[in-house]
Amino acid sequence: MRKEEVTILEWMIVFVILTIPFVNFIIIIILALGNFNRNIKNFAKALIFFIIFGILLLTFFYGSLGNLLRHIPRYHIQ
Secondary structure, three states, X not given: OOOOXXXXXXXXXXXXXXXXXXXXXXXXXXXXXXXXXXXXXXXXXXXHHHHHHHHHHHHHHHHHXXXXXXXXXXXXXX
């Protein structure tokens, strides 16, 4: 594992790669599990945590919204 600081150029490369749809999920896992600088590894682990947390929140609120919409009376136009 590298001990030196992460340069601005390295951070810019990481952020540019993370903007590519679908590739970013694979890259996050590679950065979290690979032999990279500790700062980059911790950043990737934090991103994984936020993604999982966001998916759980979306699932919860989607279920709550569905339950709420089920109780709203439906009006039919005649």
